[in-house]
Amino acid sequence: MCVIVQSCHCHVSRLGFARRLAAKQPMNIATFASCCIDTALAVGANDSVQWVARFSDGTAVRLRAINAGDTDLEREFIMGLSAETRRLRFFGTIKEPTPAFLRQLTDIDHWHDVAFVALADLGGAEHAVGIARYSLSSDGTSCECAVAVADNWHRRGLASALMRHLIDIARARGIRTMHSVELASNYAMQRLADNLGFLPIADPDDGRQVLHCLQL
């Protein structure tokens, strides 16, 4: 059963559907499917773990936890997304992130809110090219996730790599379910979620939204 408890600010305005669904629609969940890209693990505490993800085209990115010093990085990432990618990630709620919102996204406790950023060396400086996060429900049993990848990094396996780490952490911490809410027209997210073993549920009250749920 996928039990969804109001969790987070991952999606700002999307929680109505998740709450309605939790109230009336239990579901069966598939298991998490493994991902094929090569990822090297480095050691460290939970909020200082780093990975290197290498892609078949030879590029590599560094994955690490987001921290309070990343507000400029986060802002640059959000503002660098195309209007369409930003719309899909934030449901049209974010035109330009406020300082308070940036703090909310970066100054996190790595327990109720967990977030990873993928950093690529572009012209000698590291820039964020992907961010995945989850926020824990008030009772600690479920979490809501969100992910976005910079447009020119799409379809290399980056979101899959970020989400695998997010799922691993949530699972290791005993969280029972992970869910995301997206527009029904978001085929990229649907494919990603399907590959990771999430199951979709259409919103009976709003055909524009789909909830994906993974039993951890």
Ligand SMILES: CC(C)(COP(=O)(O)OP(=O)(O)OC[C@H]1O[C@@H](n2cnc3c(N)ncnc32)[C@H](O)[C@@H]1OP(=O)(O)O)[C@@H](O)C(=O)NCCC(=O)NCCS
């Ligand atoms: C959804 C998103 C995160 C996927 O990122 P990505 O790094 O391109 O994803 P991956 O490369 O790991 O691909 C995962 C799967 O999705 C498929 N996919 C990616 N983009 C796709 C697209 N536009 N259309 C169809 N399938 C797509 C990939 O082919 C892959 O499936 P496969 O291995 O079976 O071929 C990215 O498109 C994005 O940032 N979208 C905007 C933000 C968003 O929608 N977030 C979700 C709601 S929070």
